[in-house]
Amino acid sequence: MASGASGAELANIVNEAALKAVRERRAFATQTDLEESIEVVIAGYQKKNAILTEKEKRTVAYHEIGHALVAAKQSGTAPVQKITIIPRTSGALGYTMQVEQDNHYLMTKTEIENQIATLTGGRAAEEIVFSEVSTGASNDIEKATKLARSMVARYGMSKDFDMVAMENVQNKYLGGDASLDCSEETQTRIDAEVVEIVKKQHEKAASILMENREKLDELAMYLYDKETITGEEFMTILNS
Secondary structure, X not given: OOXXXXXXXXXXXXXXXXXXXXXXXXXXXXXXXXHHHHHHHHXXXXXXXXXXXXXXXXXXXXXXXXXXHHHHOOOOOOOEEEEEOOOEOOOOOOXXXXXXXXXXXXXXXXXXXXXXXXXXXXXXXXXXXXXXXXXXHHHHHHHHHHHHHHHHHOXXXXXXXXXXXXXXXXXXXXXXXXXXXXXXXXXXXXXXXXXXXXXXXXXXXXXXXXXOHHHHHHHHHHHHHHOEEEHHHHHHHHXX
């Protein structure tokens, strides 16, 4: 579950596990403590005093299953480890945890496109089920746009621009501020291509969910009732 974590993140994970053990008056941290501390580092503590309305809870359930279902139906995506609709202190109303089975240092164009499709899966599920959209996809939109822009401007994954860097990353080890280094006309073309990439993957996600509409409903209702399910439970229902 901690594959790809930095040294500082690993230290935070171990510290959180130790704190949980101390709070429960135990002399050592368990595997469960470490698993829960990974979630705390990724998404924050459970916000147990946050009460969602029934409509919001149902929307979040479909949103998260949308992510998970799109991920599961594509090749080369990280397996789903856990899905929850319990709000976290980070502001997330729910999240889908995917965990790489090995350390992953390179990503192909197809893998990035699949990741963008997975990010759009939550919004696509809302559109299909409720014929309406919510603000819940704001973080997904930000991540998908950033990935698509990097494909075009940094990774040379564009037919129009070939292997030309349009974006410079400064202070790479201090957050990595990115700035476009091209003419306004080129920036406009980059923007258009970014929109096209995200739009194409959004449509792919919607198509996957439409083809698996019965499983989308079944899994969303199961998550709605349970609030938190494992990747194993998710795959069992999906493959039944």
